[in-house]
Amino acid sequence: MAPPLVPWPQKRKASTSDGSISNKRTRSVSISVKVTHSPVLEGVLGSPEVPVVPKNPQACLDGIPEELLLHVAEYLDTRLDALAELCLTNHRCKRVAEEVLYRNIGMQSDDWAKAQSVASNTRLASHVRHFSSVFDWNDKTLVTKDWNDKVLATRDEFDKILANAHKIQTFALNEIAPHHSRNWTNRHDFLVGEMSWLDLINLAVAQSIDGQTNQFTHLNKLTIVTDVLSLEEISCVFRLPSLNSLFLQDVHQTTPFRDWPIPTSSSPIREIALRNAMMDISAVAQMISSVKSLSNFMYEHNTMAWEPFGNDDNPMSVWPEHSWKLLGDALRKHRDTLVELYAFSYSDKALLDIIYPDGRDLGTLGSFQDFSKLQYCGIPIEAVLDAATAEDDLSVYFPAHLKRWYTHITPGTPKLLERCAPVLASLRDIVCLGQDKTVRVVLLDGLPFQALELSRALAELEEAGIKLEIRYDYDMITLDELKRLEAPSEEEQSDEESDEELIDQPEVENDEVEGYEIPDATEQEIADVLDGNSQASFTTQDAVAGDPVEDVVDYVIPAASHCHEQYLDHVARSD
Known part of the structure; x- marks a missing residue:
């Protein structure tokens, strides 16, 4: 079968006596032919008249x-x-x-071979930009036997990679100490002895270093997850020359700093996230003052790890003090740069009643009116409004150029509950910037919805063009569903109708009326209430105490914080 004919471009005919075309001209023209159909392409490649391998170097990688x-x-x-x-x-x-x-090295099984290659070849380490690692000394599923040796071998490779990755940009580390020892000091000393990465960072920020030492001059995002290190022990990270974002989880500082070596306004860090932070507020305030210009700040004060019966040398046995006022004073130093703020405090109410039997005064954050760049804000209402006053307008505390507001409403603040509706309505004068302006509200179970009437205030926000994100008991609900929660139940409606019928009945002197008599269960119900066995004795504060704080933490902060998603992005970059 003859090969298909390829249509040649129309050209001016040359006057020549020989009708044949030279092989040189054939090769030259064949390279410039544009083939658009598969059958034609197959014919060209199968034709002995046209070369298969092009001579044009631009036609290959x-x-x-x-x-x-x-x-x-x-x-x-x-x-x-x-x-x-x-x-x-x-x-x-x-x-x-x-x-x-070799740009990304994580803890996936496919990355183990890459990690071994990089650890044995210094040249390959120069390609590493994103590095994440998890060292869990309790995970025996890594290998079937000799798991401790496996972790040590992996640790050695990890050290070599980090020491030679001079262009690393993001570094995420999860250090989990062995739990077989209940003594906190033993766990701490064991893990600190294995943390060679901390030695590398301390060496990098030292005054005199040699040319071979990794100075981490390109590192801009750092994530540290560990439950045995204090903020003071990792103060060296605040000296890293190019570090922009710092995310710390489970890092503690239950007492004020003994020796904080970072001078005021010296650290280049602009984004800080403290999650599950069991920290004394004075230490947090001093850390904030060490930063030159803070743009994003997320703070989750959490006392879930408190060990009241721990040894004297266990820092987790110390209750960390908290104060909204001190936090607000520290943030006010960054009024010209702060863009995002998320701050919440989680403590068991039963513990608070024991530790502070006469209550405690946390103060308030104060005014953010002069924060010229603030656009994203997530804080509890009690951190802004004083429960002892009658204030219900947030517009006097915040600028009118927010893009997003987030808060949660719990039954644990009864003095502020009656003001929640006007407080939410006042957000229409604050959340005014951009087309995607959003208000997110988390409503915890146990709230007296019928008395609060939050749907009316949220409807005003929706009419103002604000997008609503409403969550009830961690599930997303619509405004109409919230209205149904506020509507009286069928049982309550029947009770109201019965009460109206009783009002219409003529007054009688004895307790018995035709067609109606006091049921025998009434006395038992009264006894149940007095004994605390009735549902009527279950208060909304009990509902809060019954909810595990961890569940609130797992949802609230990741869902609320825009900047936190950025931090988690580089944690999972290698996954």
Whole structure:
């Protein structure tokens, strides 16, 4: 079968006596032919008249610009096999593919082989940009036996990678101490002895260092999750020259600093997130003052890890003091730079009643009216409004250019509950910036919805063009569903109708009326109420105490904080 004819571009005919075209001209024209159909392409490749391998270097990977080749390789960042094959093509493709292949190293099984290669080859470590690692000394599922040796071997590779990754940009670390020892000091000393990464950072910020030491000059995001380190012990991270974002989880500081070596307004960090932070407020305030210009701040004060019967050398046995006023005073130093603020405090109410039998005065954050860049805010109402006053207008405390407001309403603040509706309605004068302006409210179970009438205030916000995100007991609900929660139940409606019928009845002297008599259960119900066995004796404060604080924490902060999502992004970047 004759090969299909390929239509040639129309050209001016040359006057020649020989009708044949030279092979040189055939090769030249065949390269410029644009084939648009598969059958034609198959015919061209199968024709002995047209060469299969083009002579034009622009037609292969080796001929395209290196920037474009890198862009192609980045599309294969999840295809490790394809990147490995590209490394085998030639030296140029190998150099570009390696840059993408070893850019991210995490704790996935596919990353273990990469980690071993990088640990044994200093040149490959120069490609590492994002590094995350988890060391759980309690996880025996890593291998079937000799798991402790496996962790130590992984730790050694980890140290080599971090020491040679001079261009690393994000670093996420989860250190979980062994729980077989109940003595906190033993757990702390064991884990600190294994934390070579802390030694590397201390060495990097030292005054005199050699040229081989990793100075972490490109590190801009750092995540540390550990339950045995204090904020004072990792103060060296505030000296890292290019660190922009710091996320700390479970790090504690239950007492004021003994020796905080970071001078005021010296650290370049702009974003700080403290999650599950069992910290003394004076230490938090001093840390904030050490930052030059703070733009994002998330603070989750949590006393869930408190160990009241711990040893004297256990810092978790110390109750950390909290104060909204001191926090507000510290943040006021960053009034010209603060963009996002999320601050909440979680403590068991039963413990608070024991520790502070006469109550405690946390104060309020104060006014943020002069915070010129503040756009995202998430705080409890009691952190702004004094329960002893009758204030119900948030617009006198915040500027009128917020994009997003977040709060949660609990039954634990009865003095503020009656003001919740006007407080929420006042947000229409605050959340005014952008088309996606949003108000998110979390309503915990046990609230007296019928008395609060929050739906009316939220409807005003919706009419003002504000997007509503309402959660009840952690589930998203609509405004109409909230209205149904506020409506009286059928049982209550029947009780009201019965009361109206009783009012219409003529007065009689004895207790018995035709068609009506006092039921025998009444006396038993009264006895139940007096004994505390009736549902009527269950208060809303009990509802709060019955909810595990951890459930609130797991939802509230990740859902509320826009900046926290940015922090978690680089934690999961390698996953």
